[in-house]
Amino acid sequence: xxxxxxxxxxxxxxxxxxxxxxxxxxxxxxxxxxxxxxxxxxxxxxxxxxxxxxxxxxxxxxxxxxxxxxxxxxxxxxxxxxxxxxxxxxxxxxxxxxxxxxxxxxxxxxxxxxxxxxxxxxxxxxxxxxxxxxxxxxxxxxxxxxxxxxxxxxxxxxxxxxxxxxxxxxxxxxxxxxxxxxxxxxxxxxxxxxxxxxxxxxxxxxxxxxxxxxxxxxxxxxxxxxxxxxxxxxxxxxxxxxxxxxxxxxxxxxxxxxxxxxxxxxxxxxxxxxxxxxxxxxxxxx
Amino acid sequence: xxxxxxxxxxxxxxxxxxxxxxxxxxxxxxxxxxxxxxxxxxxxxxxxxxxxxxxxxxxxxxxxxxxxxxxxxxxxxxxxxxxxxxx
Numbered sequence: 001x002x003x004x005x006x007x008x009x010x011x012x013x014x015x016x017x018x019x020x021x022x023x024x025x026x027x028x029x030x031x032x033x034x035x036x037x038x039x040x041x042x043x044x045x046x047x048x049x050x051x052x053x054x055x056x057x058x059x060x061x062x063x064x065x066x067x068x069x070x071x072x073x074x075x076x077x078x079x080x081x082x083x084x085x086x087x088x089x090x091x092x093x094x095x096x097x098x099x100x101x102x103x104x105x106x107x108x109x110x111x112x113x114x115x116x117x118x119x120x121x122x123x124x125x126x127x128x129x130x131x132x133x134x135x136x137x138x139x140x141x142x143x144x145x146x147x148x149x150x151x152x153x154x155x156x157x158x159x160x161x162x163x164x165x166x167x168x169x170x171x172x173x174x175x176x177x178x179x180x181x182x183x184x185x186x187x188x189x190x191x192x193x194x195x196x197x198x199x200x201x202x203x204x205x206x207x208x209x210x211x212x213x214x215x216x217x218x219x220x221x222x223x224x225x226x227x228x229x230x231x232x233x234x235x236x237x238x239x240x241x242x243x244x245x246x247x248x249x250x251x252x253x254x255x256x257x258x259x260x261x262x263x264x265x266x267x268x269x270x271x272x273x274x275x276x277x278x279x280x281x282x283x284x285x286x
Numbered sequence: 287x288x289x290x291x292x293x294x295x296x297x298x299x300x301x302x303x304x305x306x307x308x309x310x311x312x313x314x315x316x317x318x319x320x321x322x323x324x325x326x327x328x329x330x331x332x333x334x335x336x337x338x339x340x341x342x343x344x345x346x347x348x349x350x351x352x353x354x355x356x357x358x359x360x361x362x363x364x365x366x367x368x369x370x371x372x373x
Contacts, residue, residue: 229302229303229304230302230303230305231303231304231305231306231318234302234307234318235318244316245314248314249298249311249314252298252300252316253298256300256302256307259302260300260302
């Protein structure tokens with residue numbers, strides 16, 4: 001790889017290489033406040049490369065590579081370099097991680113305790129986590145919560161926050177002074193823009209937290225709440241984990257302990273103000 | 287024909303609520319089961335025929351619809367999942 005950047009996000013270190021300078025320059029700029037890995041050996045290698053040599057120049061298209069690949073992944077336009085790097089980093093972690101149980105969830109922390117929010121794409125977990133981070137919570141991550149089977153605590157993975165469609169405007173209004181990546185229009189998930197987590201999220205990314213509440217939010221529905229019993233929570237979280245099967249018995253023990261000790265609540269919400277109010281109320285009632 | 291549960295050391299059983307999660311160490315597969323599966327596995331710590339098992343369950347628990355054909359079907363499912371064997 002001609003162009004390389006190395007960085008640490010929470011407990012995971014990445015080496016990102018590319019045939020092109022531009023995606024690496026963008027990644028290095030957006031992640032400029034993140035530390036470099038402590039040693040030269042990174043946990044994950046990510047490659048953004050041209051599938052054919054001439055595609056470096058002629059209609060350049062990025063193919064994602066690394067230790068793990070998806071055979072059906074479609075090359076992306078060079079202008080989507082940041083998105084390609086983020087997707088490739090997520091993919092390596094999702095399929096390669098063996099220390100922690102990966103939950104597809106956003107996470108925020110207050111007073112040493114973590115709130116996890118999991119749901120399908122569009123449920124609002126990224127937006128809610130990013131908004132809570134403007135209201136006294138520490139952002140631990142908008143995509144993955146890393147559950148440590150040995151301690152039951154959650155480790156942060158505060159990568160760039162991936163905002164989609166109306167969330168872009170919501171967060172630009174909420175944190176006008178924050179740094180954002182380029183607006184990427186017409187991606188498979190619509191308009192997309194990355195938000196750089198605040199300084200607190202980056203400075204404290206090595207601090208784990210004990211999970212205290214798991215929320216299952218759904219955006220675009222009338223206000224509703226219901227308890228999620230442990231059995232249902234277990235099923236939903238195994239589905240939300242990318243490496244549950246790979247962890248074997250450690251994953252089983254970690255997840256059964258989580259759903260038995262931490263309450264789960266499904267919340268439907270019509271708008272973000274309603275969701276933020278519900279989060280604060282449910283948190284205060286713990 | 288007698289059935290017996292796989293050795294209890296081969297399983298991790300975690301009661302969650304009305305459901306239980308069972309981790310089968312030999313296959314690495316997690317099963318989510320409802321009552322009476324944990325009770326069946328406990329009763330089959332020793333080999334029993336379907337009729338013996340039904341009699342045992344009826345004595346231990348309130349079994350309103352004792353039906354040996356239905357019990358045989360459940361045992362066949364558990365056998366397929368590797369949680370119960372023929373003794």
